[in-house]
Amino acid sequence: MTVSRLTITASALLLSGCATSLIEVPAANIPAPATYAEQLPPAGLDEAWWNGFRDPVLAALVERGLGANFEIAAARDRVFSAEALLRAEWADRLPSIDGSGEADLELTEGNSPVTASAGLLGSFDLDLSGRLSAEIRAAAASYAEADYLRADQQRLVAAAIARQYVEYRRTGAQLELFEQSTELQRQTLRIVNLRFEAGLAANLDVRRAAADLAQTEARLGLIEIARAEAEHGLAILLAEPPGTLAIMSPENAVTIPQYSAGPAIGTPANLLRRRGDILAAEARVLRAAAEVGIEQADLRPSLVIPGSILLGDGTIDGLFGSFLASLGAALDLPLFDGGRRRAEVTAARADLDASLSEYRQAFLRALGEAENALVAIRAYRERGASLEEAIVQSETALEQSNALYREGLASLFDVLDAQRQLISSRQSQLDNEAAIANAFIALHSAAASSTEDFN
Template identity: 65%
Template sequence: MIRQMLILSGALGVAGCASIEPDILVPDTSGPLAYATDLPPAGLEGEWWRGFDDPVMDALIEQGLAANLDIDAAGDRLGAADALLRAERADRLPSVDGTVEGGVDLRSDSEITLAAGLFGLFNPDLNGRLAAEIRAAVADYAEADYILADRRRIVAGAIANQYIEYRRSGAQLALLEESTDLQRQTLRIVQLRFEAGLAANLDVRRAAADLAQTRARQGLIAIARANSANALAALLAEPPGAYVPPSFGETASIPDYAAGPVAGVPADLLRRRTDILAAEARLAQAAATIGIERADLRPSLTIPGTLAAGDGTLGGLFNDFLLGLGAALDLPLFDGGRRRAEVNAARFEAEARLAEYRATFLDALGEVENALVSIEAYRQRNEALREAIEESETALGQSNALYREGLASLFDVLDAQRQLIASRQSLIDSEAALASSFVAFHVAVGSEGFERDPARVVPVMQRGETRSPENSEPEA
């Protein structure tokens, strides 16, 4: 499923500059021609969560994308990568420093002396190291940019899942109340029959035990509800328990997803999944690092220059000027094999990044396939559970009628109740799992749900050009 092809590792290089990285292997970006499981109907793209048609979920995700601390941290790291990229590009320019020296000559009637000078240095990048460092910095910037986008992808999915969990606990509480009402009615009937001498005290105890068992679930549901609420608060950068949206969880239903995404084909993951793009950027950075290490095997040239003014007296500061210009050539001769070892270490690191890139793609493909299987399975399960509920309701009605006539035992009534309550609980859980499967599908196919600034996107592992964070023009 994964083929290999050779591409120049200098693809991140500045246009017109020679690359000194070796060729490296990257996976073919075609991927499988189709997913193994049928896709759901095509529908929303982008802000996929709006397919649930739930204003509370929409508001929560919007707030989370604006306030989440992981997203904030990723944004700060992108800023740091931008600054470091600017610093690397600045090394291609000459540097100039100035000095001023002053003093008092005690041997010459305390005459004041003053001298000033400029010291400059220019590196023409004879060995290509500076160019390789820029390529590595561009890749680091691209990775930070993709990680920022990936945090948004993950946070949107996490908020949707926690919201579904909160709604599931709300539906379970509503079912708990409905179930206890049903069991109270049964207990009342049994008590009346016992008082009339038509039922044994054992029947009363059995009915009361079933009611208590159902009520005991309330504490577990409350724990799950609090956990999901606290998890949501953390995703929204709020302290636990500090934020509960208006009308949050008042409805007892599970959000129903009405539209599927435009998922495309597996190869689209390589263009949409930001964690895959980040892994690709790390691979490009590793290739650039090989170039940096290989540059140390070549001669390097620096051109220093000085401009000094002053003859040692205050009055002669502007009279005498001295200009100096030189060149220093560094020839690597013998280092005991250190430089070559560092190149080999960089090569192994690139191979490791390549393996990570492949693994990331395969993991993403597996997530999509798992979500597709789950969607279909839970749809079928929900249909079967609805049928089971309908049959259980009929069975309970019949057993109640027969029990009143003395033609059925209390065991039959309680068994029918248990089956009905269990089927209703299973349906709530299955509906929540189906909703979460749709969330997992969207997260897996890489639907980010926001517009990224094209000027901030740095393409990596593409042939022929690299765009800077400041603009989209190829760098000369």
């Protein structure tokens, strides 16, 4: 089905003013499918999606990050700035009054007269051209965009914290697997040494077993680097210096967090109401439409009423002795500018069309993120079942190859190959579990299923 939210949002942002400045916003005509191509996971929680991991450490980190993250703070400050600019545009619709004062001292021989005057100067723009109203609508759209981007920054930070936490847990599980793998290879090396000392194995077998063990031990540094990077990344997201973050270890610290169920994903059309970046793109369309109105206002006459009140007769004693007031009208009629104003209108309309295209693209990009995550969840789960079978078969193969090797019916190469397959399968299983967790993070981030809804 085709969905367009611009009509609703435009009416919400259109502020009172001269009707001649209103610009009709073209329909976005976004083709939003009724359903996703992939089957959605079951919903179970009507709360923040990260609680679906049932991990209190993760939940605490996300909540902490949402309150402390500097990028969120910067986005919040930009909202305050946009709100102030909107108030400034509204102020232009009111009369402006400025005070003035002047005093002169003439130094002459025998006499030093002082002259003084004071007054008020003011003006009032009737907004005959509609420019002020269009500027207010542009500022209102900028304010809405800033607020949507603030919400979107929360979405991005929550997902980033969850991904870093999954990586932190993955590297913890890798360290546990490293200990298991090296212990397995040390046992093999001890058996080979005993057989070599008994004259039942060649020195080449000892070297091969020792090389395999050293190769596995060499991975420890890489795991430690990845773990430190994950920990430092979490610290930065929580606005803390890297290396100072203390992460409380959960009971199952050496496993990958498993996702159970979270809030409902909804339909693709929900992205238009939930995703802050899409709503921000929509606000940019409305701002571009208002900017067309601003440029069109320059083609129309403008009327400003200036006024002044002057107090004083030129002497200090008569400062309040006289009163002079004036009121006028200044009409500005655009006549000839070589086509500059109309060219600026054309450029503004082209910017409006570009903003519409970017709005449509933002929706398609979000929809693609959600669809990719759904495919990843299904594919990684299917892969996980195959990896579990591979681990079972690898463990059996290793047991059999060890038994045959002790009896002299298999070579050390068979044993080492079975060990490599088992270690590789276990490592792949860990990576796959982390990939499933990250796919769920990507899905809920794409669907913005726990951020503010803007209706």
